[in-house]
Amino acid sequence: MSPFTMDSNLHQQLMTADQISNLLAKDRQYVWHPFTQMKDYEQRDHVLIQRAEGIFLYDAWGRKYYDTVSSWWCNVHGHGHPRIKEAIHKQLHAFDHIMFSGLTHAPGITLAERLVQLAPEGLHKVFYSDNGSTAVEVALKMSFQYWQQVGNTTKTKFIYLEGSYHGDTLGAVSVGGVEQYHALFKPLLFHGYKMPAPDLRAAGGHTLADEAIVAEQALAPVRELLQLEAEQIAGIIVEPMLMGAGGMIMTPAHYLTELRKLCSAHQIHLIADEVATGFGRTGTMFACEHAGISPDILCLSKGLTAGVMPLAATLCSDTIYAAFYDDYMTQKTFFHGHSFTGNPVACAVALASLEVFEEEAVLERIQLTIRALETALHGSGLAALPYVANIRQLGLVAAFDLYEDAQRKMPFPPEKRIGAAIYEAGFEEGLILRPLGDTIYYWLPHCATPEDVSDIVSRTLRVLNKVLG
Amino acid sequence: MSPFTMDSNLHQQLMTADQISNLLAKDRQYVWHPFTQMKDYEQRDHVLIQRAEGIFLYDAWGRKYYDTVSSWWCNVHGHGHPRIKEAIHKQLHAFDHIMFSGLTHAPGITLAERLVQLAPEGLHKVFYSDNGSTAVEVALKMSFQYWQQVGNTTKTKFIYLEGSYHGDTLGAVSVGGVEQYHALFKPLLFHGYKMPAPDLRAAGGHTLADEAIVAEQALAPVRELLQLEAEQIAGIIVEPMLMGAGGMIMTPAHYLTELRKLCSAHQIHLIADEVATGFGRTGTMFACEHAGISPDILCLSKGLTAGVMPLAATLCSDTIYAAFYDDYMTQKTFFHGHSFTGNPVACAVALASLEVFEEEAVLERIQLTIRALETALHGSGLAALPYVANIRQLGLVAAFDLYEDAQRKMPFPPEKRIGAAIYEAGFEEGLILRPLGDTIYYWLPHCATPEDVSDIVSRTLRVLNKVLG
Ligand SMILES: Cc1ncc(COP(=O)(O)O)c(C=O)c1O
Ligand SMILES: Cc1ncc(COP(=O)(O)O)c(C=O)c1O
Numbered sequence: 001m002s003p004f005t006m007d008s009n010l011h012q013q014l015m016t017a018d019q020i021s022n023l024l025a026k027d028r029q030y031v032w033h034p035f036t037q038m039k040d041y042e043q044r045d046h047v048l049i050q051r052a053e054g055i056f057l058y059d060a061w062g063r064k065y066y067d068t069v070s071s072w073w074c075n076v077h078g079h080g081h082p083r084i085k086e087a088i089h090k091q092l093h094a095f096d097h098i099m100f101s102g103l104t105h106a107p108g109i110t111l112a113e114r115l116v117q118l119a120p121e122g123l124h125k126v127f128y129s130d131n132g133s134t135a136v137e138v139a140l141k142m143s144f145q146y147w148q149q150v151g152n153t154t155k156t157k158f159i160y161l162e163g164s165y166h167g168d169t170l171g172a173v174s175v176g177g178v179e180q181y182h183a184l185f186k187p188l189l190f191h192g193y194k195m196p197a198p199d200l201r202a203a204g205g206h207t208l209a210d211e212a213i214v215a216e217q218a219l220a221p222v223r224e225l226l227q228l229e230a231e232q233i234a235g236i237i238v239e240p241m242l243m244g245a246g247g248m249i250m251t252p253a254h255y256l257t258e259l260r261k262l263c264s265a266h267q268i269h270l271i272a273d274e275v276a277t278g279f280g281r282t283g284t285m286f287a288c289e290h291a292g293i294s295p296d297i298l299c300l301s302k303g304l305t306a307g308v309m310p311l312a313a314t315l316c317s318d319t320i321y322a323a324f325y326d327d328y329m330t331q332k333t334f335f336h337g338h339s340f341t342g343n344p345v346a347c348a349v350a351l352a353s354l355e356v357f358e359e360e361a362v363l364e365r366i367q368l369t370i371r372a373l374e375t376a377l378h379g380s381g382l383a384a385l386p387y388v389a390n391i392r393q394l395g396l397v398a399a400f401d402l403y404e405d406a407q408r409k410m411p412f413p414p415e416k417r418i419g420a421a422i423y424e425a426g427f428e429e430g431l432i433l434r435p436l437g438d439t440i441y442y443w444l445p446h447c448a449t450p451e452d453v454s455d456i457v458s459r460t461l462r463v464l465n466k467v468l469g
Numbered sequence: 470m471s472p473f474t475m476d477s478n479l480h481q482q483l484m485t486a487d488q489i490s491n492l493l494a495k496d497r498q499y500v501w502h503p504f505t506q507m508k509d510y511e512q513r514d515h516v517l518i519q520r521a522e523g524i525f526l527y528d529a530w531g532r533k534y535y536d537t538v539s540s541w542w543c544n545v546h547g548h549g550h551p552r553i554k555e556a557i558h559k560q561l562h563a564f565d566h567i568m569f570s571g572l573t574h575a576p577g578i579t580l581a582e583r584l585v586q587l588a589p590e591g592l593h594k595v596f597y598s599d600n601g602s603t604a605v606e607v608a609l610k611m612s613f614q615y616w617q618q619v620g621n622t623t624k625t626k627f628i629y630l631e632g633s634y635h636g637d638t639l640g641a642v643s644v645g646g647v648e649q650y651h652a653l654f655k656p657l658l659f660h661g662y663k664m665p666a667p668d669l670r671a672a673g674g675h676t677l678a679d680e681a682i683v684a685e686q687a688l689a690p691v692r693e694l695l696q697l698e699a700e701q702i703a704g705i706i707v708e709p710m711l712m713g714a715g716g717m718i719m720t721p722a723h724y725l726t727e728l729r730k731l732c733s734a735h736q737i738h739l740i741a742d743e744v745a746t747g748f749g750r751t752g753t754m755f756a757c758e759h760a761g762i763s764p765d766i767l768c769l770s771k772g773l774t775a776g777v778m779p780l781a782a783t784l785c786s787d788t789i790y791a792a793f794y795d796d797y798m799t800q801k802t803f804f805h806g807h808s809f810t811g812n813p814v815a816c817a818v819a820l821a822s823l824e825v826f827e828e829e830a831v832l833e834r835i836q837l838t839i840r841a842l843e844t845a846l847h848g849s850g851l852a853a854l855p856y857v858a859n860i861r862q863l864g865l866v867a868a869f870d871l872y873e874d875a876q877r878k879m880p881f882p883p884e885k886r887i888g889a890a891i892y893e894a895g896f897e898e899g900l901i902l903r904p905l906g907d908t909i910y911y912w913l914p915h916c917a918t919p920e921d922v923s924d925i926v927s928r929t930l931r932v933l934n935k936v937l938g
Contacts, residue, residue: 342500
């Protein structure tokens with residue numbers, strides 16, 4: 001399949017060339033795109049998408065692209081899933097948005113119940129918000145206020161990991177460990193403790209023992225800090241098993257199990273940010289399951305609505321909830337809320353998505369895709385390329401790093417912007433790749449078939465060949 | 470109309486009593502509602518909404534309520550507007566959500582164009598996010614980074630007003646002036662300058678001269694601060710004309726016009742948070758129009774999608790945009806973005822809402838409602854009640870304060886929770902009132918008719934009579 005082949009199912013009217021260039025001129029005139037140096041688009045255009053179906057996006061010229069990053073790690077069942085559309089139509093027939101304070105509604109209630117049933121045990125209360133960043137803000141504020149209200153008032157600081165990413169609101173930025181995104185805003189951030197990440201790339205081999213060594217190396221300074229300062233610390237926030245924006249850093253389960261013990265021993269909240277990893281992406285419903293642990297607070301978004309519309313949830317333990325539950329005049333209310341909290345349409349979509357998980361036995365089905373991905377990564381000649389290193393995978397997510405000399409781990413000069421070149425070349429091969437620096441990754445939707453996977457990897461090889469020879 | 474009368478249009482199946490109590494039990498078990506002391510609901514239930522149409526919400530028992538607060542100040546054209554539903558269906562037919570970085574789409578582009586056309590002049594670029602809090606976070610970070618990049622690196626602080634509210638993420642909380650919501654989180658907040666609000670309640674009369682006195686009183690300390698410290702200050706953030714969550718504080722246009730001059734003279738960004746006031750609520754499309762000024766940065770959300778689903782936009786001047794536009798390697802990118810940035814469905818809804826504004830000549834039509842509200846407020850005997858003071862109105866928003874002795878402005882003891890009692894009694898009269906402390910307010914949707922308005926005020930009088938005798 002060439003990306004330039006018109007798709008036979010293309011039932012949308014294509015735009016005329018004039019309409020397209022008109023829209024793109026307006027894009028340039030009016031729109032400031034997220035995480036984008038707009039000058040990068042001085043000479044070329046953003047890709048104008050006109051249709052999406054399953055794993056494919058179609059641009060206004062009718063060109064077809066694999067959405068290999070699931071539209072920023074959000075999409076789950078493919079674009080335009082009929083069950084999701086149906087759920088939206090049904091909900092809109094009943095009611096659109098209503099306030100979720102003083103009032104309540106069936107989709108919000110039922111979704112909360114389903115989330116509690118599915119989540120790691122002990123997480124019994126659901127607080128909704130709108131996106132991953134706010135899910136994290138809620139978690140931080142909840143943890144902070146909890147300690148104030150149980151009389152442990154010195155516990156005001158948070159631990160976070162190097163290379164972690166938890167969103168772009170200033171609370172979330174304060175616990176972010178990607179210098180490039182956050183350094184500038186230091187004067188606006190609260191102070192926290194940055195600890196090393198247990199990056200599995202540092203493991204000599206792939207045995208559990210190797211993983212444990214990496215984990216213990218990263219745990220040592222945490223143990224030390226907690227010995228000395230646990231009384232100052234409210235919680236630690238981590239992206240369990242897989243640190244996305246920091247460069248698809250995969251981390252050992254051992255780290256999480258030990259961290260869970262440490263947190264319990266020292267009375268520290270373990271906050272699991274599963275905004276990206278939740279809802280099956282790592283092969284299990286939640287990434288915490290790989291380690292068999294429960295956090296005290298769990299942040300969800302992105303895949304929660306199958307990637308269709310904004311919604312987030314922060315789940316917490318009964319212990320935390322209980323510390324806020326008191327007579328109004330004791331002033332223990334959690335004064336947090338967003339206008340669109342518990343948006344009924346988004347909740348209905350999330351419920352439909354969870355039904356699709358059941359009806360289509362999605363978690364079983366993806367195991368095949370996951371194995372196909374493994375096969376493609378290791379059987380395709382990718383590993384033999386002199387500029388490829390650190391091929392890694394967890395569930396539907398895989399990544400590798402590009403080096404000028406992979407053997408000696410000599411990076412490309414940053415000004416070469418190899419990742420950006422791969423990205424551009426990807427479009428020509430019908431791929432939406434979106435490298436993080438020189439890390440190329442896939443973040444596949446659950447609807448990807450084994451055939452899609454091998455096609456995607458072959459196309460990637462062609463892209464690499466084109467750009468790196 | 471009694472709220473207990475079944476509505477003849479009620480085409481939804483009602484739930485059985487068992488289904489209702491089952492849902493409400495689950496609500497209590499699983500849901501943590503926003504801005505809510507959950508113990509307040511130990512003995513009573515949240516109101517379970519099952520349908521919404523126009524200005525009315527219907528609970529699971531078929532009872533009908535006026536949505537006098539427009540579902541937390543969001544709803545614009547009434548619930549279930551057919552044009553909005555149609556827009557959603559059409560957009561879902563084409564594509565649901567796609568990433569807005571590297572890719573672009575017609576609804577996002579066209580909406581940006583429309584917003585620029587409608588907004589106060591000079592605001593030429595649109596940066597999307599998901600809710601009011603993130604719109605504010607974007608504004609703060611944009612302003613902060615701007616000064617860093619134009620070499621004015623000491624400009625790192627923000628001014629905000631007493632009683633202001635800009636959202637619940639920690640950046641937004643840092644510029645929030647409602648102590649009750651924010652005091653606890655001090656250790657997590659960045660430092661700013663809190664200035665007095667030009668509260669029109671302090672005006673002796675209602676002439677422009679009276680207003681100017683109030684404005685000048687509030688401006689004096691700002692002038693003083695800027696004389697001394699303008700070099701430390703990046704921007705000032707205000708809710709133009711109407712400070713919502715702080716207690717429906719109405720402020721004079723004169724304050725804004727003078728503030729605009731001050732900001733220009735001292736090189737300070739004027740950030741207008743119109744998350745609540747935008748899209749006609751105050752009688753003009755944007756509240757800034759009352760003062761004929763343009764801010765440097767404008768925050769929008771809530772009514773942007775007619776209150777149907779989460780979406781936000783931060784608009785800024787070309788000057789600000791230009792400071793970020795450079796070669797990638799100069800590291801001037803604005804590294805901010807949310808997964809659901811520019812959600813196509815939400816953008817399509819916002820576009821449809823703006824079309825309804827035109828098709829139904831909404832801004833003209835509401836002038837009648839606004840006058841009806843004025844008549845009802847002043848002709849209904851409300852002003853004569855011994856416990857009512859400070860009746861005030863701006864567009865579709867009106868408020869008054871309850872006092873034990875209104876003449877002497879003696880408040881009720883807080884533990885009496887008069888506002889909460891009014892709220893509860895409101896349900897019995899078919900009203901969703903949601904007082905802020907002892908301030909009762911209406912925040913009417915644009916679909917409210919003059920008849921609705923007089924009915925709502927009559928019902929309110931009955932509620933007041935019941936609770937306060
Ligand atoms: C782990 C993690 N947390 C939080 C966020 C922030 O979510 P949002 O972009 O919806 O604000 C992201 C987004 O990529 C994420 O990957
Ligand atoms: C003026 C103003 N700014 C910001 C916000 C925050 O918006 P959101 O609740 O969508 O985060 C609000 C919400 O009420 C508001 O009234």
